[in-house]
Amino acid sequence: VVEVVMPLHSEGDLAGLLRRTPVNSQLPESQIVRIALQTATALAVLHERNPPLAHGDLKVENLLLHKKGCSVVLTDLETCEEIARHRGAAAHVDIGTTAWMSPETRHHHELTPASDIWALGLLLYVLTVLPDFPMMFNPNTNEE
Numbered sequence: 001v002v003e004v005v006m007p008l009h010s011e012g013d014l015a016g017l018l019r020r021t022p023v024n025s026q027l028p029e030s031q032i033v034r035i036a037l038q039t040a041t042a043l044a045v046l047h048e049r050n051p052p053l054a055h056g057d058l059k060v061e062n063l064l065l066h067k068k069g070c071s072v073v074l075t076d077l078e079t080c081e082e083i084a085r086h087r088g089a090a091a092h093v094d095i096g097t098t099a100w101m102s103p104e105t106r107h108h109h110e111l112t113p114a115s116d117i118w119a120l121g122l123l124l125y126v127l128t129v130l131p132d133f134p135m136m137f138n139p140n141t142n143e144e
Contacts (some may be wrong), residue, residue, distance in 0.1 A: 010071060011065035018060060018126070032127045039063060040120060044075040047113040053080040056111050058073050058119035059100045060126065079111070 011017070014035065021027060027035075042124070046053040055062075056079030064073040079096070096105060102118035104110045 007066060009064035009066050011069060013061050013066060014063040014072070015060040017069065027127060031069060032124075034070065035063070035127060036120075036124055038072040039074065039123060041112075042072075043116050043120060046080060047116070052113050052126060054111050054113045055079060055116050055119075056105075057096045057100070058116050058123065059097050059125065063123075 017027075043055060044086055046055055055074065055077065057076050058074070062074065062076040062095070064075055065071070066073060096111070096115075100119045104112070104113040105115045105118075
């Protein structure tokens with residue numbers, strides 16, 4: 001039996017915070033910077049491994065909030081195993097959420113650490129244009 005113990009993230013995920021943000025308002029700039037830096041740091045830990053790992057499904061639903069939104073935890077790490085088996089090369093996979101995928105992942109099913117950087121850019125875009133970002137509410141759309 002394997003047991004995992006982790007802190008309770010009672011504030012839910014970043015998607016929930018964005019949905020609760022009133023219409024015509026923005027997250028404070030300091031909170032956006034904090035979320036971006038903590039997410040980038042988590043990705044750097046994965047990308048600097050030998051072989052490098054990619055998360056493969058970075059999105060607002062996979063970022064849990066802790067300590068009144070001051071701490072962000074990257075979750076849903078099972079795709080990292082896939083990259084590890086490919087010894088750091090691009091993995092040919094069918095994983096992730098369509099709307100958050102990089103072009104090479106979406107069209108060629110190639111997942112690399114660069115794919116995560118694409119998703120990080122989308123995250124920054126979502127945080128700065130909030131709340132008018134429809135893919136958050138229908139993330140698996142195949143529309144181009």
